[in-house]
Amino acid sequence: xxxxxxxxxxxxxxxxxxxxLNCSYTVSGLRGLFWYRQDPGKGPxxxxxxxxxxxxxxxxxxxxxxTKKESxxxxxxxxxxxxxxxxxxxxxxxxxxxxxxxxGNQVVVIP
Amino acid sequence: KAGVTQTPRYxxxxxxxxxxxxxxxxxxxxxxxxxxQTPGQGLQFLFEYFSETQRNKGxxxxxxxxxxxxxxxxxxxxxxxxxxxxxxxxxxxxxRRHEQFFGxxxxxTVL
Numbered sequence: 001x002x003x004x005x006x007x008x009x010x011x012x013x014x015x016x017x018x019x020x021l022n023c024s025y026t027v028s029g030l031r032g033l034f035w036y037r038q039d040p041g042k043g044p045x046x047x048x049x050x051x052x053x054x055x056x057x058x059x060x061x062x063x064x065x066x067t068k069k070e071s072x073x074x075x076x077x078x079x080x081x082x083x084x085x086x087x088x089x090x091x092x093x094x095x096x097x098x099x100x101x102x103x104g105n106q107v108v109v110i111p
Numbered sequence: 112k113a114g115v116t117q118t119p120r121y122x123x124x125x126x127x128x129x130x131x132x133x134x135x136x137x138x139x140x141x142x143x144x145x146x147x148q149t150p151g152q153g154l155q156f157l158f159e160y161f162s163e164t165q166r167n168k169g170x171x172x173x174x175x176x177x178x179x180x181x182x183x184x185x186x187x188x189x190x191x192x193x194x195x196x197x198x199x200x201x202x203x204x205x206x207r208r209h210e211q212f213f214g215x216x217x218x219x220t221v222l
Contacts, residue, residue, distance in 0.1 A: 034210065042215055042216070043201050043213035043214050043215045043216050044154075044213045046210050046211070046212055046213075049210055087154065096159065096167040097161075097166065097167065097205065097207075097211070098156045098159065098169070099144070099146075099156065099203075099211060100156070101146075101153055102153070
């Protein structure tokens with residue numbers, strides 16, 4: 001069974017204080033690893049897809065990286081508007097479109 | 112393109128009742144997946160439909176069912192509601208095995 005573990009569960013950052021979120025996964029053949037952002041009361045918003053170890057993607061202050069066992073979401077010089085829950089999900093290589101999600105990293109950025 | 116839409120946004124039901132939730136995918140997307148999100152379990156996969164056929168089903172009881180229409184719109188039904196069915200129900204659409212884009216969700220409360 002595919003499993004995703006995210007750490008830390010919650011993180012409080014001062015504005016401008018860079019940090020990293022971790023997503024460890026086990027999957028029977030990885031097709032893709034996905035990062036989403038979710039604000040309270042809203043659906044997840046797609047951020048990145050990573051397909052193979054060594055791949056990196058960036059968007060504004062966010063950078064996602066992938067190894068064979070884990071992914072990191074680096075937040076550089078965060079602003080209060082980066083406060084959200086960040087969700088990591090994996091999709092297996094064979095068979096279906098199912099995403100297995102971790103429980104998320106809740107990030108609060110204090111001005 | 113318009114995003115994924117879900118109706119209704121909020122529902123209050125009592126135990127034993129049934130409920131039907133609706134999802135309209137992004138134009139051109141033929142895959143629709145449903146997820147249940149609760150504080151304790153996070154996001155869990157319910158089922159996926161593609162071209163009116165259920166391709167995958169998660170580990171949920173038979174009270175949870177769904178269907179997809181020829182225009183790719185999808186509905187999910189929960190019969191004999193239980194208190195534990197209170198959750199945010201999210202619909203996501205995609206082009207085959209690509210990124211999934213989520214709707215705002217339907218908040219179901221069972222009293």
